[in-house]
Amino acid sequence: MSELSEVSEVSEASEVPEASAVSEVSAVSDASDASDVSGASDVSGASGKSGASQASAASEVKAELDRLMRRFLGAFTNTDGRRPDVDRVREVFIPQGMIISNVGDEPVVYDLDAFIEPREKILTDGSLTEFSEWEVAEHTEVFGSVAQRFSEYRKSGFLNGTWFEGSGHKATQFVRTPAGWRMSSMAWDDVAD
Incomplete structure (x- = not known):
């Protein structure tokens, strides 16, 4: 049987000083035995892992997915x-x-x-300056070697000398590879002004 882990968190990006987080972790062994765990509860599934062990594994995966998202968003900061x-x-x-x-x-x-190509150009030719983008809320689900994350983000900077602020949502899919977790696809939509 397979294991489904769901991790939800509301957080600020690590670059934002007043970071705060509220976390919930739940592990589901199969549809007939769904239980919430708060990290120390014992939920044993077909894999024989305790709830604490499942929560620990889910926390490790979640930390890696968080790191990937921060690295992605930070790639555009200037x-x-x-x-x-x-x-x-x-x-x-x-x-x-x-x-x-x-x-x-x-x-x-x-x-x-x-x-990458057009973003690198505008981030280095003076068109888009003082730009940063950060995640403000997210909901992540992990199932074996695949995961998905729905994020709310904010962004700001100067575009052609004019200050702007914006926000939007991203849907990101991850896969576990021999080299570790990686993003496989991302779709986004900005909130209309």
């Missing part, structure tokens, strides 16, 4: 003279990764290179 590190996108995604903007009337589907 505040305080910092140079963006857009090559991080290739580090956190599988090589065949797909990124989809669903902001306009029609989705725009990018492979990694098509996504």
